[in-house]
Amino acid sequence: MKTDIQIAQEATMLPIKDVAASIGIEEDDLELYGKYKAKISDELINRTKKNPDGKLILVTAINPTPAGEGKTTTSVGLGEAFGRLGKKALIALREPSLGPCFGIKGGAAGGGYAQVVPMEDLNLHFTGDFHAITSANNLLAALLDNHIQQGNELGIDPRQIVWKRCMDMNDRVLRNIVVGLGSKMDGMVREDHFVITVASEIMAILCLADDMADLKKRLAELSWHTPLTESLSQPMIFRLQALWQLS
Numbered sequence: 653m654k655t656d657i658q659i660a661q662e663a664t665m666l667p668i669k670d671v672a673a674s675i676g677i678e679e680d681d682l683e684l685y686g687k688y689k690a691k692i693s694d695e696l697i698n699r700t701k702k703n704p705d706g707k708l709i710l711v712t713a714i715n716p717t718p719a720g721e722g723k724t725t726t727s728v729g730l731g732e733a734f735g736r737l738g739k740k741a742l743i744a745l746r747e748p749s750l751g752p753c754f755g756i757k758g759g760a761a762g763g764g765y766a767q768v769v770p771m772e773d774l775n776l777h778f779t780g781d782f783h784a785i786t787s788a789n790n791l792l793a794a795l796l797d798n799h800i801q802q803g804n805e806l807g808i809d810p811r812q813i814v815w816k817r818c819m820d821m822n823d824r825v826l827r828n829i830v831v832g833l834g835s836k837m838d839g840m841v842r843e844d845h846f847v848i849t850v851a852s853e854i855m856a857i858l859c860l861a862d863d864m865a866d867l868k869k870r871l872a873e874l875s876w877h878t879p880l881t882e883s884l885s886q887p888m889i890f891r892l893q894a895l896w897q898l899s
Contacts, residue, residue: 660771729766752821
């Protein structure tokens with residue numbers, strides 16, 4: 653029996669612009685990431701907002717098991733079945749995190765002949781958004797520690813910092829760490845934590861945003877309240893509008 657990766661690598665892929673054309677999306681409405689991946693433009697989303705809603709099928713499952721539950725495989729299989737019946741079907745899947753992909757569960761692109769290709773791209777890096785989220789989250793963490801190092805004008809208590817660093821990997825030894833070891837120039841010694849990128853604050857903000865403009869607005873309103881800032885007319889705002897482009 654062939655493995656999932658063998659099946660994926662033997663598949664003959666169509667260029668993503670041809671796939672998009674089959675459902676009426678023109679190449680001008682695509683932001684291409686190579687030949688086989690693309691994002692759709694905000695303009696297309698705005699133009700189609702008033703279109704009649706299609707029928708929605710939600711695939712859910714019981715509590716997760718170490719090997720997963722099969723939601724993605726079932727969803728892809730349903731999409732393929734509707735396509736075989738001549739229906740216009742689209743599948744919406746979450747982007748997988750690198751941690752589970754390298755664990756017992758494995759990849760999150762489906763399985764067998766009911767999987768999404770290019771499977772390796774989807775599971776490993778895709779369009780780079782997770783890495784951008786990681787960088788944005790950790791920039792704020794570094795900014796916070798640097799403020800404490802440079803005199804701590806806001807009076808931030810290092811023992812009460814709840815903002816955690818993140819990385820897109822299950823690395824249990826980083827869940828609870830001590831930072832700032834070394835010389836005086838290496839920062840204040842304090843306890844710190846890492847979470848997986850999908851559990852970060854920046855990811856939560858991204859999930860709640862309606863579009864790029866709303867995402868920038870939400871990021872710009874991030875603030876830290878300390879005894880000092882509570883006495884000010886406005887909280888200190890760290891603006892992140894030029895951090896990265898996710899659209």
